[in-house]
Amino acid sequence: MLTLAFDTSSAKGSVAILDDLKVVSETAWEREVSHGELLTPAIQKSLEEAGIAIDAIDLIAIGQGPGSFTGVRVAVNAARALAYTTNQLAKKTKPVMVFDSTEILAAAIKEHGHPVITIINAHKNLVFASSFFWRADEWQRQLPLQAYDFNSVVSFLDKPHLCVGDGYAEIENALPDQLKSLFLRHSHLADHPKAVELGLLARRSIGKRQTFSWNEIQPLYIRASGAEEKLEEKRKAPEQK
Numbered sequence: 627m628l629t630l631a632f633d634t635s636s637a638k639g640s641v642a643i644l645d646d647l648k649v650v651s652e653t654a655w656e657r658e659v660s661h662g663e664l665l666t667p668a669i670q671k672s673l674e675e676a677g678i679a680i681d682a683i684d685l686i687a688i689g690q691g692p693g694s695f696t697g698v699r700v701a702v703n704a705a706r707a708l709a710y711t712t713n714q715l716a717k718k719t720k721p722v723m724v725f726d727s728t729e730i731l732a733a734a735i736k737e738h739g740h741p742v743i744t745i746i747n748a749h750k751n752l753v754f755a756s757s758f759f760w761r762a763d764e765w766q767r768q769l770p771l772q773a774y775d776f777n778s779v780v781s782f783l784d785k786p787h788l789c790v791g792d793g794y795a796e797i798e799n800a801l802p803d804q805l806k807s808l809f810l811r812h813s814h815l816a817d818h819p820k821a822v823e824l825g826l827l828a829r830r831s832i833g834k835r836q837t838f839s840w841n842e843i844q845p846l847y848i849r850a851s852g853a854e855e856k857l858e859e860k861r862k863a864p865e866q867k
Contacts, residue, residue, distance in 0.1 A: 627832075628678065629685045630708070631825030632669065634661035634701045635693030635727050636746075636792060640821035641668045643676045643683075647829055649822055651675040661700045669704070680708065681715040685837075687828035689819050690724040691846040692754045692771075693746055702845045709840035721837035723828045726846050728756040730819035731790045732765040733827040740786055740810060741768065745793035748773050753793035754848060755779050764830075773848050776800055783808045792817045 632641040639661050640654040651672040655664055673680060688705045691698035705722050712720040725733075728744035735742055738760040746754040753776070757769035769782055776797045789809040794817070798806070816823075828835075 627684045627829070628682055629687055629825045629828055630669070630672075630680075630683045631687040631821045631828060632665065632701060632704070633689030633727075633730065633819045633821050633824055634665055634697040635689045635691050636697065636818040637694070638818040639664060639668065639697070640819075641665070641672045642821035642825045643672050643678070644822075644825040644829060647826060649825070652822055654821070657697075661694075661697045665700055665704055669708075681712050683708075683712060683720065685828060685832075686712075686720060686722045687824050688722065688724055688843070689727055689730055689824055690844070691727060692748070692848045693727050693819075695847065698845045698847070702843055705843050706840050709843070713840060719839060722840065722843050723831060723835055723837055724843060724846075725824060725827060726756075726771060727819050728754070728758075728771055728791075729765075729767075730824050730827060731816070732756075732758045734816055734820060734823040735765070735788060735790065737788060737812075740788045743769075743779070743783065743787040743789050743809065745779065745789065745791040745797070747791075747793040747796050748849060751775060751796075752849075753779060753791075753796060755791075755793070757782065757787060771848070780805055780808070786810050788812065788815065790815050790817055 629644045637657050642652045653668040653672045688701045709720045731744045732742050741759040743757045748754045752773045756771040758765040
């Protein structure tokens with residue numbers, strides 16, 4: 627089974643193609659312009675390196691967020707377009723699997739001696755956070771994925787957790803030294819979702835995870851966009867006078 631996986635929810639984007647559990651091509655970049663300008667060429671490059679056509683893909687897997695509002699939208703729109711196009715070319719449904727950013731981050735962790743806390747920068751003194759524990763050969767969610775303030779994240783931890791995600795940098799300076807020991811940071815663990823890990827996670831989830839057709843794929847927006855929040859603030863301002 628050929629899987630095309632991609633994620634653009636953070637400052638780092640990536641595309642991977644897997645043949646079952648074997649990685650056959652991988653393209654990664656750090657955003658300097660919009661992911662919308664980089665994703666399509668990266669997919670084309672990965673397909674060429676793998677020596678396959680887009681209609682040969684059996685499964686599309688994407689990161690649906692949370693993270694960059696625009697980046698998440700880029701991935702979802704690309705998946706919709708690719709799934710629709712491949713459906714037309716191959717005359718059969720191309721299923722799509724979606725995974726949230728914290729699942730992808732946790733899936734990359736092969737160390738199972740500690741539970742995992744994933745923290746993604748949500749800005750305005752908030753983080754998107756979730757926690758996982760290892761059970762039945764997989765990471766299972768413990769703390770629901772939501773937007774939390776820094777103090778709430780700390781209050782959930784009663785023992786050390788492996789910590790991944792770009793949101794840790796936002797809370798690190800606010801943490802007393804005695805609390806930092808609850809967040810175990812290892813330099814080899816990625817703070818951004820990777821397409822390879824997403825593809826492997828999707829392949830392992832076949833038969834256990836819902837798939838979607840091209841017109842059913844939705845982004846995961848836990849918070850409104852910055853523009854939407856500003857509009858809401860302006861709307862409320864007259865009411866508060």
